[in-house]
Amino acid sequence: MDIHSFLIQLLNGLQYGLLLFLVASGLTLIFGIMGIINLAHGSFYMIGAYMAFSLSALTGSLLTAIVVGIVLSVALGVVLEWALFSHLYKRDHLEQVLLTYGLILVFEELRSLIVGNDVHGVAVPAIFNWSIPLTATLSYPVYRLFMSAVCIVLAVLLYLLISKTRIGMMIRAGASNREMVASLGLNINLVYRLVFALGVALAAFAGMLAAPVSSVYPGMGTSVLIICFVVVVIGGIGSVWGALVASLLIGLADTFGKVLLPEAAGVTVYLLMAAILLWRPEGLFRRV
Amino acid sequence: MTEPILVTQGLCRRFGGLMAVNDVAIGLDTGMLHAVLGPNGAGKTTLINLLSGELPASSGSIRYKGEDITRLPPDRRSRIGIGRSFQKTNIFPAFTAFENCRLAAQSRIPRALHVVSDATAFPPVREAAQHALVATGLATRGDRVASTLSHGEQRQLEIAMVLATAPEVLLLDEPLAGMGAEEVARMVELLKKITRDHALLLVEHDMDAVFAVADRITVMVNGQVLESGTPDEIRASPAVRQAYLGGAI
Amino acid sequence: MMQTWSRPVKTRIVLVAVLALLAFFPFAGATFYTELVTKVMILAIFALSLDLLVGYTGLVSFGHAAYYGIGAYVLGLLTPKYEAANLWLTLPAAIALAGLAAFAVGIFVVRVKGIYFIMVTLAFAQMFYFLFHDTRLGRGSDGISMNFKPVATIGGVTPFDLGNATHVYFFVFAVLVLVFLFLRTLLRSPFGRALQGIRSNEHRMRSLGFPVYRYKLASFTIAGALAGLAGYLSALQFGFVNPELLSWHQSGNVLLMLILGGQGSLYGAAVGAFAFVALEEVYSSITTHWQLLLGATIIALVIFLPGGLASVAGRFKRELIG
Numbered sequence: 019m020d021i022h023s024f025l026i027q028l029l030n031g032l033q034y035g036l037l038l039f040l041v042a043s044g045l046t047l048i049f050g051i052m053g054i055i056n057l058a059h060g061s062f063y064m065i066g067a068y069m070a071f072s073l074s075a076l077t078g079s080l081l082t083a084i085v086v087g088i089v090l091s092v093a094l095g096v097v098l099e100w101a102l103f104s105h106l107y108k109r110d111h112l113e114q115v116l117l118t119y120g121l122i123l124v125f126e127e128l129r130s131l132i133v134g135n136d137v138h139g140v141a142v143p144a145i146f147n148w149s150i151p152l153t154a155t156l157s158y159p160v161y162r163l164f165m166s167a168v169c170i171v172l173a174v175l176l177y178l179l180i181s182k183t184r185i186g187m188m189i190r191a192g193a194s195n196r197e198m199v200a201s202l203g204l205n206i207n208l209v210y211r212l213v214f215a216l217g218v219a220l221a222a223f224a225g226m227l228a229a230p231v232s233s234v235y236p237g238m239g240t241s242v243l244i245i246c247f248v249v250v251v252i253g254g255i256g257s258v259w260g261a262l263v264a265s266l267l268i269g270l271a272d273t274f275g276k277v278l279l280p281e282a283a284g285v286t287v288y289l290l291m292a293a294i295l296l297w298r299p300e301g302l303f304r305r306v
Numbered sequence: 307m308t309e310p311i312l313v314t315q316g317l318c319r320r321f322g323g324l325m326a327v328n329d330v331a332i333g334l335d336t337g338m339l340h341a342v343l344g345p346n347g348a349g350k351t352t353l354i355n356l357l358s359g360e361l362p363a364s365s366g367s368i369r370y371k372g373e374d375i376t377r378l379p380p381d382r383r384s385r386i387g388i389g390r391s392f393q394k395t396n397i398f399p400a401f402t403a404f405e406n407c408r409l410a411a412q413s414r415i416p417r418a419l420h421v422v423s424d425a426t427a428f429p430p431v432r433e434a435a436q437h438a439l440v441a442t443g444l445a446t447r448g449d450r451v452a453s454t455l456s457h458g459e460q461r462q463l464e465i466a467m468v469l470a471t472a473p474e475v476l477l478l479d480e481p482l483a484g485m486g487a488e489e490v491a492r493m494v495e496l497l498k499k500i501t502r503d504h505a506l507l508l509v510e511h512d513m514d515a516v517f518a519v520a521d522r523i524t525v526m527v528n529g530q531v532l533e534s535g536t537p538d539e540i541r542a543s544p545a546v547r548q549a550y551l552g553g554a555i
Numbered sequence: 556m557m558q559t560w561s562r563p564v565k566t567r568i569v570l571v572a573v574l575a576l577l578a579f580f581p582f583a584g585a586t587f588y589t590e591l592v593t594k595v596m597i598l599a600i601f602a603l604s605l606d607l608l609v610g611y612t613g614l615v616s617f618g619h620a621a622y623y624g625i626g627a628y629v630l631g632l633l634t635p636k637y638e639a640a641n642l643w644l645t646l647p648a649a650i651a652l653a654g655l656a657a658f659a660v661g662i663f664v665v666r667v668k669g670i671y672f673i674m675v676t677l678a679f680a681q682m683f684y685f686l687f688h689d690t691r692l693g694r695g696s697d698g699i700s701m702n703f704k705p706v707a708t709i710g711g712v713t714p715f716d717l718g719n720a721t722h723v724y725f726f727v728f729a730v731l732v733l734v735f736l737f738l739r740t741l742l743r744s745p746f747g748r749a750l751q752g753i754r755s756n757e758h759r760m761r762s763l764g765f766p767v768y769r770y771k772l773a774s775f776t777i778a779g780a781l782a783g784l785a786g787y788l789s790a791l792q793f794g795f796v797n798p799e800l801l802s803w804h805q806s807g808n809v810l811l812m813l814i815l816g817g818q819g820s821l822y823g824a825a826v827g828a829f830a831f832v833a834l835e836e837v838y839s840s841i842t843t844h845w846q847l848l849l850g851a852t853i854i855a856l857v858i859f860l861p862g863g864l865a866s867v868a869g870r871f872k873r874e875l876i877g
Contacts, residue, residue, distance in 0.1 A: 117857040119807045123850030229839030247674040384764030400756040413764040425748045
C-alpha cells in the first residue's frame, strides 16, 4: 500500500470511527443515565438514513431533510419513552433485551412495509460535492471531512452539555440516584424523556449524515448496533473516553482490514476485541 | 504468648482523598471476642470488608495463621477459615432456611461426585446445616422459605450460614441489628458459646451486649484506632468517653 | 373428605400425558407434522441448554446461537461429499467442539456481569457468525448442503435410518428426554444447587467460599455443549447448514422461548419452544411480514406478562428449591 492510499484509508477510518462514536454516545447515554440496554438503538440509525432518503427525495435537499429528520426523531424518542421505555426502568436485563429486540423486529418490518427492502443512494449536497486536494496527486471528498467535523463538534457539545450545564448536572445526578433527584423536586421523568429523545436523535442524525456515504440499506441498523456493542465492550462500560478511543480503533481496524484482508473483513473487529479483552477483561477504561 | 490467628499491621484503605481506614493494627485470638466500637463513619464496616477480602487494602498487611493473606480474594479467605456475616441481611431469599445453611456448608465438601448425586444426600453437609440452625435457635424453622422469616429470624439465619461453613475466625457485622430484647439475649449466649473455640470480631452498636461479651474492645474514630484494651480500660478511658460514649456509662 | 391431588402428582400426570402424546404422535399425523414436532423438540433442547445458563445460573447470554451453529457446522463440515458421515462419530464431535468454543469464550466473558455480559456474548457470537459467513472455513454465506444424512451404523449394525422422518422423530425424542434427565440430575446435584445459589445471590456465594468464576465457566461450557447438540440435530433434520444458524436473531429467538415458557423451569423451556414455533407458524400463515406480529407480541409480553406463559398456567413452578 503506498502512502497515498494509506492516507486515504486513514482518513476514511477516522471518519468511520467518529461516526461510530456519535452513534455509540447515544447508546451509552441511554444506558449510563437510565440503566437501559437498548437493542433498538441501531434501528434509529436506520430510520435516520431512510428518513434522509425519503425526505431529501421529497424536498430536494439533504440538509432540509436532516433538519426535519431531527425534529421527527426527537418526537419519536419522546413517544417511545413515554409508551414503552418508561416501563423498563425497574425491569431486569432479560426483559429489556427482549422488549428492545421485539422493537427491532417491528421497526424492520415497518420499514419493509413502508419503504421496501431496496438499497438506495442519497446524493451528497451540492456544496460539499467536491474534493479537496491533499497532495499533488491526491484529493479527498469534502463531504467526508464535513462528516468528521460535525461528529467532532457534536462530541464537544455533548461534553459541554453533560459536564458544564445545569441540565447536564441533573442528568448526571439522575444517573446515580433517581429517587434522590425526584425528591429534590426535579422532574425526573422529563429528564429521562429528554435524554432518551437526545439518544434517539443522535443515532438518527448519524444515519442521516452517513447516508450519502454508506447508502441506505435494510441491514444497516443491526450492523451498526453490534459494532456499537463492540465499542462499549472494548472501551469499557460507562466510559465516554473509552468509547471514543474504541470507536477510532474500530474505525481504523475495519477500514484497513477490508483493504488488507478482504476475506476476513468482518472478523477483524472481533479479533481486535478479543485481543483487547485478553489484556483488559473489562475494557480499556472501565469506570464504576 | 502465641501470635493472634488473624492480625493486621498498618492497614489502610483509601477512597479518593478519604482514608476510610487509617493505619489500623488489630489482632484476633482463638477463644476471645474482640469488639470494634465507633460512631457511624468510623470505618468499622470497611475494616470488616478489608479483613474478609471484599475490599483490597490500599496498604498494610493482614496475616492469618502466620501467612500473609493481604492479596487473597474473598472466596479463598472463606475457604481457609475466615467467615463473615453482613450488616444488611444477605441470604438466599427464595430458598428455605435449611437450604441456606446446607448450601453454605456445601462450600466445604471436596470436589468429587459433585454433579451426579443429589445434593441433599451428603450427611456431613446436612448435619452441619442442622447444627447451625439449632445453634442459632432456628431448629423449627428449617423448612420455611427464608424471605418469609421475621427480621430477627433472618438475622439469626445470617449467622447460621456463617457457622455452617465451620470457620475458625468469625467477622460479625452488627449481628444484633433490629433484634428484640429476647433475641438479643439469646444471641449474646450464642456468641459466648461460639467464642470458646473460635476467634470473633464483633462490630456492634448495642453497648450493653458488647460489654457483656467482649474480651477486648477497640474504639475507632474517623478510620483510626482511638484506643484498644479490656472493657474496663475502655470504660475508664477519658479519650473514649469524650469521643464516643458521651460521658455516661 | 375428598383429597385433591398435590401439585407434584398433577405435574406428573400432565407429564405422562404429554410424553404419551409425543410418543404416539407420528403414527397419527402426516409427515409434515412429524417433522414440525421434531423441529420443536430440537428447539426445546436448544432452549433447555440456555435455561441452564439464564434460568438457573442467572447469566443472560445473547450469543447462545453461536454454539448451536457450531454444532450444526461440525456435521456440515465433517460430512463427505459423496458418502454419509457416521452419527456416532460426528455427534460427540459436535458436542465437544461446541463445548470447547463455549469454554474459550467463557474464559473471557464470565468475568463480567449484567449488561456488559449481554453485550460481550453477543459480540463473540457475531465473531463466529462472520467466521462462517465471510471466510472459507464455512464455505461462505450460502452454507453447506449435505448430500447424505448421517448413518447410525455401529459395529456393522444400523439400528435406525436417519433418512426416515419417523426414525429421526424418535431419535430426537430420545435425545430430548436424555437431555432433560441430565439437566434435572445436574440441577439437583451440589453443583446445580451452587449454580442456583449464584443466581440468587452471587455476592454471598463468593463470601461463603465458592469459586464463583469456575462454576459460571462450567455452566457456560455445558450450556454451549448442549446447544451444539441441538444444532447438530437441526443440521441432521434439514440436511443443510448456513450462517444464519449463528445469527443474533437465533440468539434472540431462543431467549424469547425462555420468556414464553417462563425461565427457571425445565418444563417451561420446552413449553416456550413449542409456543415459539406455534407463533411462528400462525403468524407466517397470516402475512409475510409476520416478524412485525412477533415483535409486537414480544413487546406486549414483556410489558404485560413478565412471568411468561408459566405464570399464567401457574403449574410449572420451580420445584427444586430446598
